[in-house]
Amino acid sequence: MPDEVDVLIVGGGHAGAACAIALRQGKFEGSILVIGGEPELPYERPPLSKEYLAGDKPFERLLIRPESFWADREVAFRLGTVVVSVDAAGHAVTTDAGDTIRYRHLVWATGGAPRLLDCGGHDLAGVHTVRTRADADRMMAELPDVEHVVVIGGGYIGLEAAAVLAKFGKKVVLLEALDRVLARVAGEPLSRFFEAEHRAHGVDVRLGVAVASILGEDRVTGVRLVDGEVLKAEMAIVGIGIIPAVEPLLAAGAEGGNGVAVDGQCRTTLPDIFAIGDCALHANRFAEGARIRVESVQNASDQAAVVAKAILGQPAEYEAVPWFWSNQYDIKLQTVGLAIGFDQAVVRGDPLTRSFSVAYLKQGRVIALDCVNAVKDYVQGRKLVLEGTAVDAARLADPAVPLKELAA
Secondary structure, eight states: OOSEEEEEEEOOSHHHHHHHHHHHHTTOOSOEEEEESSSSOOBOSGGGGTHHHHTSSOGGGGBSSOHHHHHHTTEEEEESOOEEEEETTTTEEEETTSOEEEEEEEEEOOOEEEOOOOSBTTTSBTEEOOSSHHHHHHHHHHGGGOOEEEEEOOSHHHHHHHHHHHHTTOEEEEEESSSSTTTTTSOHHHHHHHHHHHHHTTOEEEESOOEEEEEESSBEEEEEETTSOEEEOSEEEEOSOEEEOOHHHHHTTOOEESEEEOOTTOBOSSTTEEEOGGGEEEEOGGGTTOEEOOOSHHHHHHHHHHHHHHHTTOOOOOOOOOEEEEEETTEEEEEEEOOTTOSEEEEESOGGGTOEEEEEEETTEEEEEEEESOHHHHHHHHHHHHHTOBOOHHHHHOTTSOHHHHHO
16 A cells, blocks of 8 residues: 555545545546545445435445446555544644555545434443444344334434334334424424424424433433433434544644635645545535535535546636435435525425425525425526525415526
């Protein structure tokens, strides 16, 4: 394995893989080394809490590219390896094995680590996060002996895991500390729809509740709430967000905090060091220029393409519209844009039909859309978000009016 490379990519997830692919597609002829903390080649993470956990998609189908692809394109890997320090002035990193690797360009694509509970019992066997293949495999191995599951966190990871476990016939309780699920990313109409769907599938959705401790000696046996109630559980799943993995960069002097700060070309404040994906704190025009982190495949891929062009000496600027998706039961949610700071949520269609959209407006302009089993709205509404189109709310709410007419 090389100890000096032209491009060193730290992080073997979607962002790191996409950057290596984009470099080779751009005819970059220098050496590329990807350092990944997991033992697997780059794979898709979103299916872990959906198709993979449900057993509908084998791991081989999660691989972003097969091993032969990387070999043919001379992209080298060091797997099961973590970078512990960065020498920005010396253009070198040190790994947890004590190896030093020098680089011309460094691309930081480490994503983040799941945020953990800090209460008693948080480290008991049977308490899981869903971030890696190993996480999902541990859960799957335990499920035959599990009847009661408590899911902590009403974001997408928690909801998706609850949906899979409910389909398995488990008795699932989902806990959300706020007064509705998805409160940080969506409006109330979408939150109430998903709460109702999960309850209809047998999930006990509890809102405005907090965990006091996880009970058990060697293994979880229950979850105690702050009001003293104890919920029976042979498994607990924690989905309360991630902490961006940027400590070595910040220690080396990079600007940041909740992520590492980057400019429009995804450059950090350190020389020849870029950051992309979940850990990149960037100014996003769809958030009115505020610095945010976007945790999505779209963001990882588009930022990777920008960095590849920058390394190749080509003009590029990150301006992509964010998009996301979630599968729960037979529901496909597609989101475009960011609902940050919306002042009006317009429901388009009837949620009772399980096919509708929620459009988010700010000062009369469309800034985001949540489309539930409504692919046509998602496709046609993208232009509204891209252009920040001013619309008539009454026409927007009428599902008989195609969104492409409003875009025109």
